[in-house]
Amino acid sequence: MPDHLVKKTIQRCGNQLIQGNQSFNLNLNVFVVGFGKAVCGMCRAVQDLVGDHIVGGVLSVPHGIIHDLKANNKSHLLPLNDGKIEVLEGARYNTPDQASFASTQKIIKLCKEAKESDLILSLVTGGGSALLNSPIHPITISDMCNVVKLLTEKGATIQDMNIVRQQISQVKGGKLAQMSTPATMWSLILSDIIGDPLHLIASGPTVPTSNTCTDAMAVVEKYGLSNMLPQSVQLVLNDGLRTTPEKVLGTPNIDNILVGNNIIAVEAACAKAQEFGCTTLVLSSAVQGEAKDIGTSFMKMASAITKLVLEPENRLNTEHEIKELLKTILPEESIQKFIEDVKDVVSFDNPVCIIGAGESTVNLSKQHGKGGRNQEMTLSALVELQDLFQHMSGVNVCFLSAGTDGQDGPTDAAGAVFSTLDYSDIDIVIAKEHLIRHDSYNFFKHHYKELVTCGMTGTNVMDIHILLLSRSKK
Numbered sequence: 001m002p003d004h005l006v007k008k009t010i011q012r013c014g015n016q017l018i019q020g021n022q023s024f025n026l027n028l029n030v031f032v033v034g035f036g037k038a039v040c041g042m043c044r045a046v047q048d049l050v051g052d053h054i055v056g057g058v059l060s061v062p063h064g065i066i067h068d069l070k071a072n073n074k075s076h077l078l079p080l081n082d083g084k085i086e087v088l089e090g091a092r093y094n095t096p097d098q099a100s101f102a103s104t105q106k107i108i109k110l111c112k113e114a115k116e117s118d119l120i121l122s123l124v125t126g127g128g129s130a131l132l133n134s135p136i137h138p139i140t141i142s143d144m145c146n147v148v149k150l151l152t153e154k155g156a157t158i159q160d161m162n163i164v165r166q167q168i169s170q171v172k173g174g175k176l177a178q179m180s181t182p183a184t185m186w187s188l189i190l191s192d193i194i195g196d197p198l199h200l201i202a203s204g205p206t207v208p209t210s211n212t213c214t215d216a217m218a219v220v221e222k223y224g225l226s227n228m229l230p231q232s233v234q235l236v237l238n239d240g241l242r243t244t245p246e247k248v249l250g251t252p253n254i255d256n257i258l259v260g261n262n263i264i265a266v267e268a269a270c271a272k273a274q275e276f277g278c279t280t281l282v283l284s285s286a287v288q289g290e291a292k293d294i295g296t297s298f299m300k301m302a303s304a305i306t307k308l309v310l311e312p313e314n315r316l317n318t319e320h321e322i323k324e325l326l327k328t329i330l331p332e333e334s335i336q337k338f339i340e341d342v343k344d345v346v347s348f349d350n351p352v353c354i355i356g357a358g359e360s361t362v363n364l365s366k367q368h369g370k371g372g373r374n375q376e377m378t379l380s381a382l383v384e385l386q387d388l389f390q391h392m393s394g395v396n397v398c399f400l401s402a403g404t405d406g407q408d409g410p411t412d413a414a415g416a417v418f419s420t421l422d423y424s425d426i427d428i429v430i431a432k433e434h435l436i437r438h439d440s441y442n443f444f445k446h447h448y449k450e451l452v453t454c455g456m457t458g459t460n461v462m463d464i465h466i467l468l469l470s471r472s473k474k
Contacts, residue, residue: 128202369439372409
């Protein structure tokens with residue numbers, strides 16, 4: 001959990017706070033700022049370590065997270081209510097709003113007022129892009145939301161989305177770190193992006209970026225949005241194209257430190273699967289692509305692995321088949337490793353559990369329903385299995401895809417799950433109709449009641465996908 005990651009990253013020795021080869025003298029001179037879905041637990045760990053030296057702080061956290069953590073028996077992840085740190089909720093459904101804007105202004109004020117002798121501990125996690133927002137004039141919060149909506153509907157990657165966000169914000173792309181000069185800032189970052197690009201996580205408010213308005217416009221053009229942006233956004237980006245980018249104001253005394261990523265979630269899932277007696281394979285921690293295509297690939301892989309076991313004489317051809325179908329969703333090095341690992345699967349005497357993680361996208365049509373990338377991936381897998389299941393006699397299939405943060409799109413679900421144990425209850429025609437119109441939430445809510453609803457979890461390390469194959473007991 002995020003609190004443990006913080007305590008592994010920074011330690012206290014007397015009145016010194018230490019991280020790596022850096023140290024800082026504590027003398028009632030610590031401020032805490034945070035923004036993202038996992039900063040509550042991170043803040044609690046910081047309070048446990050240096051609470052006696054904290055003099056102030058502001059956290060911008062998702063709407064409803066305090067309720068969810070209490071309801072899920074995770075009160076140990078809530079910041080101590082000692083009157084020093086304000087915990088402010090906003091950004092309902094991961095969308096910038098006036099509440100998160102107001103929280104951002106308080107964070108800016110704190111950073112600007114910090115002195116050279118002060119230490120600002122900045123806690124940064126996924127979700128921070130919506131929770132730390134202060135658009136460049138004349139852009140409004142509504143304009144910024146519109147930009148994010150347009151990019152999301154075109155299936156933009158989080159990397160591309162954050163390149164644009166940086167150029168229309170007063171705080172993203174290292175600008176918050178510049179505001180902290182001359183104080184020292186240690187930024188503890190929990191990654192929610194494949195490859196851990198620190199300058200893009202939460203749009204990189206503490207990491208100076210080399211991206212410019214030229215890069216942002218390239219993203220806009222890539223998704224065919226040049227004539228669809230709000231006028232205020234076009235004005236800001238065009239002004240940026242005509243001017244030389246500003247040099248960094250001073251040299252921020254900042255260390256950006258990665259405290260964790262989605263490998264942690266994969267390892268935890270593997271350990272739990274092994275406890276249940278499963279043969280466990282890691283697909284990759286860098287699964288990416290269109291959610292619908294990934295769901296299809298998982299089911300084709302399920303069919304191929306079944307053939308590996310039931311038709312061992314064709315193993316070489318089947319391994320080649322698996323390799324080819326994974327090319328669209330995995331980097332080459334992950335494919336090679338998985339092919340080696342899958343050679344160990346020779347029976348279903350123990351259930352076979354295949355675990356992947358990453359972040360997919362959904363390219364929405366103009367008219368679409370309600371859902372999220374994990375629900376869409378699961379629905380796609382469910383539909384794809386119809387044509388494959390007849391060749392998988394004697395094998396049960398279960399598939400789950402969910403966000404580790406407990407949120408999936410503008411819904412109250414983290415994702416969805418299905419199993420062939422009740423596959424005959426599914427109306428595939430209805431399932432296909434919902435998939436076509438990107439209405440996965442309503443399918444799982446009304447026709448196949450297998451939404452994963454857990455509330456916000458207090459962490460955020462992308463999505464996790466689990467495929468379970470086991471011998472039928474019939």
